Amino acid sequence: MTSPTLSVLDLVPVRSDQSTAHALQATTALARVADNLGYHRYWVAEHHNMPAVAATNPPVLIGLLAAATERIRLGSGGVMLPNHAPLVVAEQFALLEAAFPGRIDLGIGRAPGTDPVTSWALRHGAGGVTDEAVSRFPEYVDNVLAMMDAAGVGLAVQGRAHLLRATPAATSVPTVWLLGSSDYSARLAAEKGMPYVFAHHFSGSGTAEALELYRRSFRPSPDLGPEMSEPRTFLTVNAVVADDAEEARRLALPQLQMMLELRTGQPLGPGRLVEDAEEVQASMPDAHRELVEKMAARWVIGTAEQARAELERLAATYDVDEVMVAPVAAAYRGTDPGASPAREETLRLLAS
Template sequence: MTASPALSVLDLVPVRTGQTSADAVAASLALAQAADRLGYERYWFAEHHNMPAVASTTPPVLIAATVARTERIRVGSGGVMLPNHAPLVVAEQFAALEAIAPGRIDLGIGRAPGSDPVITQLLRISGPTADVDRFPDHVSDIMSLLSPDGATLRLTSGREYAITATPAASDVPTVWLLGSSDYSAKLAAELGLPYVFAYHFSGDGLERALELYRSEYRPSEAHPEPRTMLPVNASVAPTVEEANDRALPHLRSMARLRSNRPMRPLETIEEALAAPRDSIGEELIAGMRRRWIIGDAAGAAAEVRALAARAGVDEVMISPIAGAHDGEPADAAPGRVQTLALLAGELG
């Protein structure tokens, strides 16, 4: 049997019909506690803005709440969309999180906007920090600012000015670079950082990106060897039929997003099953199903192993997209907990 990869969790804090933001966050915090008990390696929150079905807008806030409610699991961002933020602010936030939970914090960094153009403009009114072309410099700046020695800024007067993200760092978060292109793979290799390919969003270019990353990798002190992780959407249940039913709300939501239709809270399973079908949506859903893991425990576990072996990755990050029935509690996500439990039982 092929060896099982390490397992982690990616959470967008989904919001479904009948849920408040408070309900959705409560459900995700309970899910993180379940992942902690089940032995998952890490739990990451994504950054998305102004989306009716996503409450994961501020990863540092959610990370702080999660480390306070868990015991051993690493917690981090998947990721902070750096062009939206000043590098010093990101460094200070994650230095503080590292002080709160030493040895348990990950800083995943990406350069996508995480929203529509209007929200992107609102997030980027800070000016030069929003320059995507300076993304490599800003990643390096954050790494320097987080280090115990900090960074040195040379002022226009010629005087040097010392800056640290926290006064007396004892350790630093683990920095990961996220992406879905040759650019991100090459930059991660150049900086000697672990790399996450966004397979859950787009599988195109996976093999080329990973090959570039590994072939061009420059060992760093923290990471002498390349390290890779692959996020994947998953719905796992006792039966394939139930797994398919629970996956449908998220499949339909992603189909709306990719066909530029108005977004809305996630449907319940009953709403999704009763909704009329259309050819565009069905075609998009069929394409996504080929890359998502939807099945019973044994079948899903076999798919996870096969995906990890084909890509040669060290870790698979499960994005549990199992939807909810009408009668399930608003502040819980039984289908998502079930997905993590069944996979851990087969792969743990």
């Protein structure tokens, strides 16, 4: 087995000892580490109204991180398109591509990435993420692609034709990916001849079926150029790597507990420090412990040697040559709030 190309997914986690400013400092430092170590791309997510996640605005984060790095590709994993007007997304990413040509990816998702009230507020009370917005998702994707093209797109309004461009004089466009955690986006990406990523780090099941469907149904689109003559995909996975396997497990525990709370409908708070998570674990019901163990089994947790072997196995299993790791290691009490040393160490150990 050969070692896959490595990339990074970042939700900009906020620990109980951090402010939003601290979390952004830690993420900027992490992006610089990834850049210096030769990671291929660095994507940030879109989640709203969550006390443990500061990744609310991917284009703003991408601009900050692109300015702080030299060569790594920056992108969204992803922009939740039903939350936004397609023109706004096209304008944001056209500007990013103009500022950092050849370094920008636009990953697009269909889920709201938040609760119904926040979805409603994202559109200033104008209906929120309605069923209509979700049902028109394929049309919105087409609009974004067309608006970012240098030629623009013609729109007929009140019987007159109008030319609409996301930016006045584009010389290049971002690579646009479709993201998903079901077979819907796999089918759509195949139909449109677009690159596709399944959220294996979040879902943990259905990955093989979604990728097989995408590859089997893929139809190249001449509009997307020769680089999309064949299906293009990679794998996402949560990872915690340390010098000792038990240390890695301790560092993974706070994020495992947060995923448990998310899936069992418990109230969410900032990310716990390791010592606080261990206290919670000591009194956790057996049924919840079993769920934590099942989730941990799908993550990459261990030493550098163990983790690299598991990444190679996953890449071979799912027939991908790139793996995007979400470094979800927590921190101990007394850690500098503006740093995430265990997340940085995960990237260093994987790249060594």
